[in-house]
Amino acid sequence: MAMQLAPWSLILLLGSAPTQGAAPQGTPPQAPQQSTSPTQKPEAGTVKVAPDELPVSLDRIQRALANTPMLRFDDKDMPVFRVQIFGEQPTIEDILGPDFAKGPVKYGSMTHQEFLKMVTPEDVQGYAAFSNREGATVATTSFLLQWTLQKAIQKFRETKDERERAAARQEVIDALSALDEARAKAGLPRR
Helix, strand or coil: CCCCEEEEEEEHHHHHHHCCCCCCCCCCCCCCCCCCCCCCCCCCCCCCCCCHHHCCCHHHHHHHCCCCCCCCCCCCCCCCCCCCCCCCCCCHHHHHHHCCCCCCCCCCCCCCHHHHHHHHHHHHHCCCCCHHHHHHHEEEEEEEHHHHHHHHHHHHHHHHHHHHHHHHHHHHHHHHHHHHHHHHHHCCHHH
């Protein structure tokens, strides 16, 4: 009858079991040797177990523990999934067939535009009152109208400023000519 051990008890046994003198696997278990004399009592909490009596191979476990693990789990919160695929990677010819470069692609599922046309009412589709060509014309003329209006406002401001400058220039010229006339009447030389 094999003895079943809890995982934590196996670790305790591995840590406390001596590794030298272990009998090869397949030999019959020997009786444990009494190392304590009848006058000595074993310490409380320590249990002496002969490695030959264990239902596991300590040599095999020690060899497995001596190897460095292939997977390292540094962050215990993040699961790690590994997949290994055996087979050949398919080429584009395997997927689409040998004549994939000739002619249009066969119709598959619906396109995004077809889906939008199906689920959006006609009254709210883009330029609902217009076709695509008419909608582009409306958008272009709206843009040109806005651009032309902005240029006209800018030209008006420049013209207004230019008229004010011309009026100020004329006022200075009139004042200078009035000064020259006043100096001439007073008999002063012209400047």
